[in-house]
Amino acid sequence: MAIHKKEEFTQKEQDLANFAKAMAHPARIAILKVLAQRNECICGEIVDLLPLAQSTVSQHLKELKNAGLITGTIDGPRSCYCINWKAFEKFNSEFSFLFAHLKLKNEKACC
Amino acid sequence: MAIHKKEEFTQKEQDLANFAKAMAHPARIAILKVLAQRNECICGEIVDLLPLAQSTVSQHLKELKNAGLITGTIDGPRSCYCINWKAFEKFNSEFSFLFAHLKLKNEKACC
DNA sequence: TAGTCTTATCGTATATTTGCGATATAAGAT
DNA sequence: ATCTTATATCGCAAATATACGATAAGACTA
DSSP states (O other), X not given: OOSOOGGGSOHHHHHHHHHHHHTOSHHHHHHHHHHHHHSOEEHHHHHHHSSSOHHHHHHHHHHHHHTXXXXXXXXXXXXXXXXXXXXXXXXXXXXXXXXXXXXXXXXXXOO | OOSOOGGGSOHHHHHHHHHHHHXXXXXXXXXXXXXHHHSOEEHHHHHHXXXXXXXXXXXXXXXXXXXTSEEEEEETTEEEEEEOXXXXXXXXXXXXXXXXXXXXXXXXXXX
């Protein structure tokens, strides 16, 4: 785009949008599901489960990590990934707040 | 990208990702907040509140509508937009399910 | 030390998103 | 009928995202 306008919104709006963006790809949803089932996972196992090349999976993992949704630690020659529970909970409560706010007002929908 | 791979994931993963994608921009979060506060809103009011051109806001509204997050009805020369409550609730429950699933397993985080 | 295995990064091609101005459209007002 | 007002759409430019192969980096193994 010609100019970035994202900075002109509130920090909360940007945070929520960034979190949503990190989840805005089925591959990343699938990765989160795998991590949830196993509570930990090395990169290779995720690569085996997804229909994507190793480099692409690594890139998705990096995005999830940058967004703070997961943590990664080096374990010898491998990398172990886990859900970053705190960040997830923070997003959930913020999202629920927005959602609850919507619900409260929704008694007389017009269209 | 060279080839689309999104179709190779499950429908639920794609649905969740699409919903997240619709929320993955601060302008669209802001629009949803405005709609929540007023329970209905014409396009012009939203344009006044956002730091974006009218055509850009209209595009964001279109994306929210395409994703099913809002509904829009023509009201004379204006357009009235509202939250699509059912779609929002569906997403919330699916997201909560994923979240609860994560929570259940997270007693022994490794990293 | 050389070889292997695992993961990250680089380079590149292509697709999608974002944003705006200009223009079209549609309804009410004069 | 013409003008105004409100919104949608088109066309374009620039930024991002997606995907892959090739390659680098790091750590065990022989």
